[in-house]
Amino acid sequence: MDKSSTAAPWRRNTGDCAAGILNNTRVDAVDRIGDNGGMSISQEGTQTNSVIGAEHIEWVQQLTSRARTAMNAVLEGKDEAVGLSLIALLSGGHVLLEDVPGVGKTLLARAMGKVVDGTVRRIQFTPDLLPTDVVGVNLFNQETRHFEFRQGPVFANIVIADEINRASPKTQSAMLECMAEGQATIDGETYAMPTPFIVVATQNPVDMEGTYALPEAQRDRFMTRISLGYPKTADEIDLLDNQIEHDPLSSATPVTSLEQINQARGIVRHVSASRQLREYIVAILDASRNDQAILLGCSPRGGVHLLRAAKARAALSGRTYATPDDIQALAPYILAHRIIPRDGDDSELAADLIGRILSRVPVSSNQ
Amino acid sequence: MSPDAQTGAVNQAPVWLEACAVFVAMILAAVGLSAVFSDFAWLPSVVISILVIVIVGAVFRSIPTLRASGAAVIAQCIVGLVSILVLCAPETLMLGFIPSGSSFTAVIDLLSAGVSDLYTTTPPAPNTPGFTTVLTIAFTLITILIDGLVSDLKAPKVSGVLLLVLWMIPVFFAPTEVRWWHVTAILAAFLLLMLSPYFPSTRWRGGLTALTAGAVAVAIGIGVPVLLPQVQTLPNRAASDKGDLTVTNPFLDLRADLGNRDDSVLFNYTSTESKPPPIRLTSINSFDGQSWSPTPFALDQFAIADEGLPWPAGLSRDKNFTEERIDVTVNDYDQQYLPTPYAPQQPTGLDRRWIYDEKSLTIVGNGEKFGGQKYSMDYLSSDPDVTDMQKASPVNTRDFETELEVPDSMPKSVSKTAEDITADAKNQWEAAVLLQAYFRSGDFEYSLDAPEKASGDAISDFLVDKKGYCVQFSSAMTIMARTMGIPARIGVGFSSGTEKGDGFDVTMKDSHAWPELYFEGVGWVRFEPTPGGPAGDPPKWTVASGASQDNSDENSDESASPTEEPTDGAKEAEPTDSESTSSEETTAAAEPAGQNLGTYAWAGLIVLVILLLAAIPAILRLVLRRRRTNDPDDLERVWTEVRALATDYGQSLDPSRTLRHNELVLAGSAAGATAESAPAGTARVDSAPADSAPADTGHADSTPADTSTTGNAEASTDGTATPGSAASDPGRGHTQRATEPDDKFSALRSPAPSASAIRRDDDTALSAFVDALEAQRYGTKQQGLTEAEVDAVVDEVTADLSETATPGSRITAKIWPASIFNPPR
Helix, strand or coil: CHHHHHHHHHHHHHHHHHHHHCCCCCCCCCCCCCCCCCCCCHHHCCCCCCCCCHHHHHHHHHHHHHHHHHHHHHCCCCHHHHHHHHHHHHHCCCEEEECCCCCCHHHHHHHHHHHCCCCEEEEECCCCCCHHHHHEEEEEECCCCEEEEEECCCCCCEEEEECHHHCCHHHHHHHHHHHHHCEEEECCEEEECCCCCEEEEEECCCCCCCCCCCCHHHHCCCCEEECCCCCCHHHHHHHHHHHHHCCHHHHCCCCCCHHHHHHHHHHHHCCECCHHHHHHHHHHHHHHHCCCCEEECCCHHHHHHHHHHHHHHHHHCCCCECCHHHHHHHHHHHHHHHCEECCCCCHHHHHHHHHHHHCCCCCCCCC | CCHHHCCHHHHHHHHHHHHHHHHHHHHHHHHHHHHHECCCCCHHHHHHHHHHHHHHHHHHHHCHHHHHHCCHHHHHHHHHHHHHHHHHCHHHCECCCECCHHHHHHHHHHHHHHHHHHHHCCCCECCCHHHHHHHHHHHHHHHHHHHHHHHHCCCHHHHHHHHHHHHHHHHHHCHHHCCHHHHHHHHHHHHHHHHHHHCCCCCHHHHHHHHHHHHHHHHHHHHHHHHCCCCCCCCCEHHHHCCCCCCECHHHHHHHHHHCCCCCEEEEEEECCCCCCCEEEEEECEECCCCEECCCCCCCCCCEHHHCCCCCCCECCCCCEEEEEEEEEECCCCCCECCECCCEEEEECCCCCEEECCCCCCEEECCCCCCCCEEEEEEEEECCCHHHHHHCCCCCHHHHHHHHCCCCCCCHHHHHHHHHHHHHCCCHHHHHHHHHHHHCCCCCEECCCCCCCCCHHHHHHHHHHCEECHHHHHHHHHHHHHHCCCCEEEEEEECCCEEECCEEEEEHHHEEEEEEEEECECEEEECCCCCCCCCCCCCHHHHCCCCHHHCCHHHHHHHHCCCCCCCHHHHHHHHHHHHHHHHHHHHHHHHHHHHHHHHHHHHHHHHHHHHHHHHHHHHHHHHHHHHHHCCCCCHHHHHHHHHHHHHHCCCCCCCCCCHHHHHHHHCCCCHHHHHHHHHHHCCCCCCCCCCCHHHHHCCCCCCCCHHHHHHHHHHHHHCCCCCCHHHHCHHHHHHHHHHCCHHHHHHHHCCCCCCCCCCCCCCCHHHHHHHHHHHHHHCCCCCCCCHHHHHHHHHHHHHHHHHHCCHHHHHHHHHCCHHHHCCCC
């Protein structure tokens, strides 16, 4: 909690010197709006207790429902993507948005930042972007004659890594270290990221020329890969109407606070997952590794992410326990980008293969 | 099943297992074949050759270097050849194993000897060196083939065809010798070969299941025929007395043939005679006190009918016959005897496979049947002169031992009756005429109700009951004639049939038997004691003067004009004929009614038993259900019952689906329909196959959730065009979901269901149960149900399922529940 509150003092600084220091990086600082609006959750501060009650779940449900409604107000007809990114937020995962430009990837990330009342920064990745441009740099302060760490744009609650595949592998890996560890190490000094910390990376699957495709190992660190897709006709007409007249983000108001999000994360962590369910997850992972049509199966991290997301989905559904329904609904979104199909690296094919595995693996040993 | 992928060491065990399987299977096949032989002298050579082949094959397949050469089959062939030579012609081999030219010729000689042995013996046959050679060669070849199929090609099922080839031998050559163990042996051999690929990887439970299933199948296959009432369809075989050919005894079929309701024409013919004699198939002369059968005759392969038949026995060359000819066209009648009037002389249009018996002048197809044939036959129609017959001297009994044989078991009353009847006879012919007159006197009634037997006791009973049909009449007269010293036999065939156009049609109902008595100088003469049925008028010579003069006036009237047949006698005969025909008809009509009652009772009983048998699964099922649902706290067992119910109704629940999904399926939202409708409702339809239903909504390209988009559309029509109205309006989502069951599926599959979409409002027993089961499986707290709730679940699921199930599966679910046999997955 203290990380996010201490984020306030340096935030404006970074915003000011963004153009000066980081040449090719456009860093947006979005103001944290309002106080941590929302209900008092003093009685919910029991997330350390391993047993959570229905009332906790209900609180999380209401919280995410508010956030979702608010985000849906900004993004037309993207309820599923909104829901998935909220699941990622609640379960501490990162999101890889893979889609053509202009469908609202950035808008999604910024809307999320706004409704949870967190900081949002956007890093446009280019081939000449350096690791220091992302994580920050030690500057020599002439006055104090000391090196002073100047945080990079990655130190925010929500980081939009735009076109992450355009950056050099070196920069990518710096970014990915932050994602995986929740911390950055510069000149031997380790700096923790604020919580919640969620990276929303975007990738353009069409224009791959001159890019460094994200290696599998690094894709694995994203909890989910979402493709927004073009809006439906009716939604698009509404969109034209609404977005011309006013900035869609302006209508969004914070409906929760970072503190509440952190609390909700604690609750979600304690959603129970029975041994049977874990067996089911392992069976799915195992099947993906033994599938003839799959060159590289899911990593154990895939299973971890799947279970975490399933817990979040269970909370969203008002359950204190995760069920195979959660696994089946989420598996294509959580696992598809972690496998390499034998017949070419195609996201649709991968999702299809995961679907086939799901229709093959028995849900329960009793059944 | 990919031996290449395995290492040699791993591969060895299966090879030896397969070799063992092939060996045991071939031994079993040999046991099945043993039905043909009366001893087992051939077995050692066969077993040795099989063993040698199998061992050579296994060695070549298990040793890596040898396997690489791929020469297993070649080696087997060479070793097989050597072992055949060693086993069959050991004396011709140099140093005991080097074959010379003479050993090959010796084996070939033995082979041809075996083939000719095949012709000279009837099963069960004693073993000969020829048979041993034939069998050793056959088993060697088939073992090589089966071994190759099982071990190399991994196609043990095909080897069943080869086993079938071996099995054909007993089935064709010795069907009567085949016992249940022969069938069991060959079936076990096939089962073993089929299962051989699974032996290495069998977990024993699975193996036991397969074995049990096989054993039960065999037990049923053998047991059910034993339980069923015996059906007398197979006639006794003439071949049981050693004959070259397996020919049926038509005499025994007469009752069935006469009762035959089929009016189809077996064959038709035109004759040069206006009143042609009966068409004979064969004559039957041997009587053992129990049954009649043709004397087994040594059929001469070179007694070819086409080359002309010999002169009939006893007939003088210059009189007592006319030369006639008939042309026969056979329709739909198939057996081995050639129908022809007595005495056939020269057929035209028959091929050389028709051979004849010198004594009885029976013509038999050697492996040929006469269905569809068209032929003509020159024959000698007997037209005996009465005086010749009166003058005929008694025959030399040594020439007619069979035709004069009266079994000791024959009741004395028969010969006594014969003596009484013929007391006045001056000679044999008169005695015969008196016998015929006795049967035709009117005391005897033609009736198909008589017992089918023609044993000695049956004949004496017949003489008391005075009711019977041609079998009784002809056999009684034949035996009585024999007691008089007249050689007699029974001619079996057809009466002359119905006149139609130029010719005559013969149907099964014309089946007939008549006595033939021998008179020196005249030969075999037909008599006609049967007063009704297909039998026509008695032959004119049998009612001629002589005996009749000494008898009643009636007979003298009849015999007054013996040559002008159709006068009084015929007039008199006709009404009796028609009368007896009509009485036959009435008895025939009454008979089914009487039989029917019994038949219905039987049929009812059988149906009842079948229904009971069929209901056993249903009863078992009820017991299972009781057991599964008697503990309301054991939710998993209740769920097993629910799944079993679904299986019964032909809607097995997919084990890869979740409880919730299956709940929706059970509640009647067809899963298939949803699988199609789900992608249709999304914005970006893609090419996901319908069979991977969970994938349909689950694409990484993030299709918007159904609920929200349709909700939005609805919202905009309502005029409240606020974005995201679906999610902000739980009430709307709620009502909408309630009306569209498919939305439940999409909510289930939505990666991030909105709070409104997942709210559950159904308060059915099933959903409460699934709630409880899900909580028990995945949650932390345990939650039981009451007994009433469990019953409600079962009732509700049954109701839901029978609503969607087809009528057929509804019925089978009640009587023949599928889950008994295919446990719910």
